[in-house]
Amino acid sequence: MPRTVPRHIPSWITPVATGCVYFVVASLALVMSRFEGGLAFIWAANAFLMAELLTSRTAHWPRAIIACGIASAAATAWVGMGPAAALPMAAINILESLIVAVICRWFVADRLVTGAIRPLVVFVIALCGAANIIAGLCAAWVASTLTSVSFAHSFTQWYTGHVLGGLICAPILIMAFQGEFRRWLDEASTRSRIEAVLLLALFALTTVHVFHWARYPLLFAPLLPLVLIAFRVGHMGSALAIILLAVIGGQATMMGIGPLAWVAEDTGERIQFFQFYLALSFLLCMPVAVELAARKRLFQMLQQSEARYRAMAEYSGDLVLNISADGVIQYASPSATEQIGYAPELLVGQEAANLVDPEDRAVVIAAYRRALAQPGSVHKVEFRPLVLTDGLEWCEMVSRAMIDERGLPSGVVSMIRDMSRHKARQRALQQVAARDSLTGADSRRAFLDKLDREIERAAMGARSSLLLIDIDHFKSVNDRFGHGAGDRVLTAFVERLRTGLRAADAIGRLGGEEFAILLENSDIDRSSIMCERLRALLAEPILVEASVAISITFSAGLVELDGMSDRSAMLEVADKALYRAKHSGRNCLRRAA
Structure with a gap:
């Protein structure tokens, strides 16, 4: 429902007109319904003031209150209980209207009584409760003091006249003013x-x-x-x-x-x-x-929302599914044919889980159940589908629960899109990130990930070794032949070592001229032999230019993975062994102590 905007009162003319109308309505009520000489049996004047307050900005309330207060005092003095009651009755009438207006504004600030059930209930409670109980007691005391009518009878006259008048007239006047x-x-x-x-x-x-x-x-x-x-x-x-x-x-x-x-x-x-x-x-x-x-x-x-939903579902390239609470497809958008190779009518009545690769069904079902358990949130999951369409390898499903009239989830609406290209790009980026751009060796991060996995295997009984390598006197190569030549030496160094490694082994560049080799299923003795074979591969100088060949050697530290220490501990032990190799004349291997 749109918010109800209070009326703007343009000038002083409106408060004056408000006071005149209040005076006429109050005077007519007093003339026509003061049957016992006390309070009026009919009273709609305060309903007029309530409607005025509830449909105007609070900044304009003082003008309306002053105008109606003067009008009330004048009517009471002229045709009511006389001048002695004029000011007290004016204050009581204003008090009643003000209590109702303040309560309604406090609890339903964005609506005005007639817009919905809740604002109407608040108005009725305010009118029948605090406003007329307080005002009725005050008015009954004034009337019983100045007239022969008893306090109880005066209160009954006030309460019935003002409550009934307010109930009948105020909502109608509010609708008219709005x-x-x-x-x-x-x-x-x-x-x-x-x-x-x-x-x-x-x-x-x-x-x-x-x-x-x-x-x-x-x-x-x-x-x-x-x-x-x-x-x-x-x-x-x-x-x-x-x-x-x-x-x-x-x-x-x-x-x-x-x-x-x-x-x-x-x-x-x-x-x-x-x-x-x-x-x-x-x-x-x-x-x-x-x-x-x-x-x-x-x-x-709902009709507008349904029209928008249908337009998006029928003309979107993504597949839209309505899935019941028990996982059965109730609606499939026309894009199903293009996306997964199934006609929409063939999907209706099928279990949605049947569209998912068995290896991924558990995570998809878990996401579906989370969507039902948390109706206000959106849940995403990636999965591999069972497809009839070539090139569709990965999909992303975005799901949100549908709510029934009781506020309970009745199913899920899911949007499925092809993620194959995104996954391919993601894999390509991962492959690029996993390789050292200069030498082609594993990057530091990729190598350390492989080391973590091999340590886990070692904990289960596998025997593998870590070889830490540093090229001897590489700084002098850069200083003498330039960094371009140094880069070509690093590249050739990795290429030669690769020829002596098995397919399961891994070589990674940890930084500068420091490299690491992971030798799978190889104990420390066998790994020592392999290290010497690698050293032999560098016997021939590396040709960096037509007439420039550079001879290099390396120092190495070797440790066998024990399965109990983490990668930092293993690297530290291998590094200590490498340090001893460098201080032993270089171009040699030292095992970890």
């Missing part, structure tokens, strides 16, 4: 307008019959067309019907005719009973109409 009647006329179709006029005419005719022509008390009769109006026309029609009921029934009750003439001979009691009947009629139809209007707006929103 322009809802005009908006309804602009938006309603010609057919709807004709239907509304006919139903209101039927209601008016029924009300005239009940209050003027009927020989029996048929107060229930107007309620039938009133409920029909609530269903067919909405809260606008209900408000107009209540106005008709108030005018026709009120005039008959004041004249002493109609079904309420049988209730009591006292005019005040008849007026109170009629107001009670009018309030019950209002409370019967208005909440129903408001709830129906809210449901109509919700239905329109």
Whole structure:
């Protein structure tokens, strides 16, 4: 529902007009319904002030309150209990309206009484509760002090008159001030307008019959067309019907005719009973109409949402599935044929898990269950599908639960897209990151990952070794022949060592001229022999230019993986062995102690 924007009061003219209207309404109530010389039995003036406050900005409240306070004091002094009661009664009337307005603004700041059930309930509670209990006690004390009417009777007169007047008039005035009647006329179709006029005419005719022509008390009769109006026309029609009921029934009750003439001979009691009947009629139809209007707006929103969803599902390249709570596909978008090679109608009724590679079904089912358990969140999972389409290797599924009218998850809507190209790019990037760009050896990170896995194997009984290598006097190569020549030496160094390694072995560049070799399924003795073979591969000088050949040697430290130490400990032990090799004349191998 759109937020209701309070009216902007343009100038001082509006507060003056507000005060004049309040004065006229209050004076008429005092003249027509002070049957016992005390408080009025009918009071709609405060409903007018409440509507004014609830539909204007709080910055403009003081002007309306001052104007209506002056008008109340003038009416009380002129046709009410006299000048002595003018100021107290004005303050009490303002207090009642202000309490209702403050409570409504506090609890429903973005809505105005008639917009939904909750604001209407808050208004009713504020009016019938704190506002008129406090104001009624104060007014009863003033009336019992200045007139012969008792405190209890005065409180009853105030409470019934103000509560019933507020219930009946304030919501209708709020709708009028907010322009809802005009908006309804602009938006309603010609057919709807004709239907509304006919139903209101039927209601008016029924009300005239009940209050003027009927020989029996048929107060229930107007309620039938009133409920029909609530269903067919909405809260606008209900408000107009209540106005008709108030005018026709009120005039008959004041004249002493109609079904309420049988209730009591006292005019005040008849007026109170009629107001009670009018309030019950209002409370019967208005909440129903408001709830129906809210449901109509919700239905329109659902239709719009459904249209958007269908447009996205049917024209999107991604596959959209509606999956029930037990995992069965209820809807598949037309892109299913292109994405996974199945016609949509063939997917409906199948278990969604059957589209997933058996190795990935567990993670997909887990993501589906998380979506059902956490309806407000989105869950992603990547999986390999069982496909009929070439080139489809990986998919990404984004899922979110669907909620039923009870707020419980009824299934999942999932969007599936082809991730094969993304995965291929990801693998290519991983391969690039796993290789040293100069030598082609494993990068430091990739080699250390392999070392971690081999340490895990060693913990289960495998025998493997780590060889740490440093090229001897490599700095002098760079200083004498240049860094370009040094780079070519490093590249050739790795190429020659590779020829002496097995397919399962790995060589990685840890930094600069420092390399590491992982010898799988090779104990320290066998690894020592392999190290010497590698040294023999470097016997021939490396040709870096047509007439420039560089001879290099390396020092090495060797350790066998024990399966109990982590990679940092293994590297540290191998590094100590390498350090001893360098201090033993270089171009040699030293085993870890």
